[in-house]
Amino acid sequence: MDIYDDRHRAFLQAFMARSTMTFEESQPVLAAIISAHESRDIAPEDVTQSTLNDFVDTVNGAISTFDLEIRTSRRQDPKDSADDSTTPPILIYALVNTTSDALTQLATTYSADEIAFVKRVLDYMFEENNTRRSEGMIISSMQAMRLSKAGSDRRRSTNVATQQTESGNAQNLTMQQAQEVMKSLTQEGWLEQSRKGNYSLSPRALMELRTWLVSEYNYEDMNGQMQNRIKFCAACKDIITVGQRCDDRNCPGRLHDHCVRNFFRMQQAETCPVCQKGWSGNNYVGERAVVEAARPRHSRLSQAQTVVASPTPTSEAGDPKLSDEEEG
Ligand SMILES: [Zn+2]
Ligand SMILES: [Zn+2]
Known part of the structure; x- marks a missing residue:
């Protein structure tokens, strides 16, 4: 697992600014972060699922002490998910408070x-x-x-x-x-x-x-x-x-x-x-x-x-x- 650094901080910030993210939505975000960090251009489509997984793992390791976690779930409602019913609905990532009490x-x-x-x-x-x-x-x-x-x-x-x-x-x-x-x-x-x-x-x-x-x-x-x-x-x-x-x-x-x-x-x-x-x-x-x-x-x-x-x-x-x- 990567060491938590400015890249992960920026990713966490991006997460905090929105309630959920999909892999597709994370691609331009991560491309911008990695491009800035490595001083070279990374295209959004070059960001892979495993890049996202690595970021999520590292961030989760860093924020767990604050009872925060990036969790994943799929939409349950088939109507609003993928058109093709044979593919599972898109995975949704959300930054959640693990001790969360609604009230x-x-x-x-x-x-x-x-x-x-x-x-x-x-x-x-x-x-x-x-x-x-x-x-x-x-x-x-x-x-x-x-x-x-x-x-x-x-x-x-x-x-x-x-x-x-x-x-x-x-x-x-x-x-x-x-x-x-x-x-x-x-x-x-x-x-x-x-x-x-x-x-x-x-x-x-x-x-x-x-x-x-x-x-x-x-x-x-x-x-x-x-x-x-x-x-x-x-x-x-x-x-x-x-x-x-x-x-x-x-x-x-x-x-x-x-x-x-x-x-x-x-x-x-x-x-x-x-x-x-x-x-x-x-x-x-x-x-x-x-x-x-x-x-x-x-x-x-x-x-x-x-x-x-x-x-x-x-x-x-x-x-x-x-x-x-x-x-x-
Ligand atoms: Zn199920
Ligand atoms: Zn039964």
Whole structure:
């Protein structure tokens, strides 16, 4: 590994100026840095993946004492990634705080009441809209506006650990304030908005908040049962908020869309990596789960019918959340 020097410092600076970087985006940055350092012209296309890997390794060695790390992840959403579905989505690099707590991170730019609102939004995404029946993990603009009221959250009473950190005296935000917070979280790269208008956590937010999300939403309930609301892809082991789930609702088997293909190519049959039952590929995690859950039962029995007569239950005005009780 290289000794950390001015080249790596410059690279780290470049990283701090943006929330994420791809290999292609790193090429002109590294070309400029190496050119300046070696007093000779290096073209962006001459910067290889292994050059980037070396820089990342050296920088990570230097910044780990400050709880910082450059992490990598792939986009989970196939629509927004490579056109060719046979190639995996582009690798995204992000400089993240490894001890990151979403709420502490926001403390410098947001008020306590705004942070309490963000917590209600996250609770909604990862608890209320992330049930055994439907793992949506998204929130509509309309639902976010509903959460502007401080008392509007239906707190779980099961996670003892978080009850203590709950800010009980948060004030209401106006709808406009709530809207502004959602907008700036999106601009800052924490949230992404889908074509249907639903918000989800960005790849960068997932890289940064992975540890915090697990400690916050995977917990032992009052009956001593583990509630693992945050799940991981059985193939790549990364967090999953968009992808496919096992046909058996009780099974924790999950796979990213882009991991499914490679994974089953290596298997004899398309079976769940956890329980070995058949994998239909018709059960989803993410926005599609909400659409699927909103679809009437009988139409789900016929695939052809489902595809042709696909309604759009999550219109802009719609609420993408379905509770367990609204079955059928
Ligand atoms: Zn995966
Ligand atoms: Zn399974």
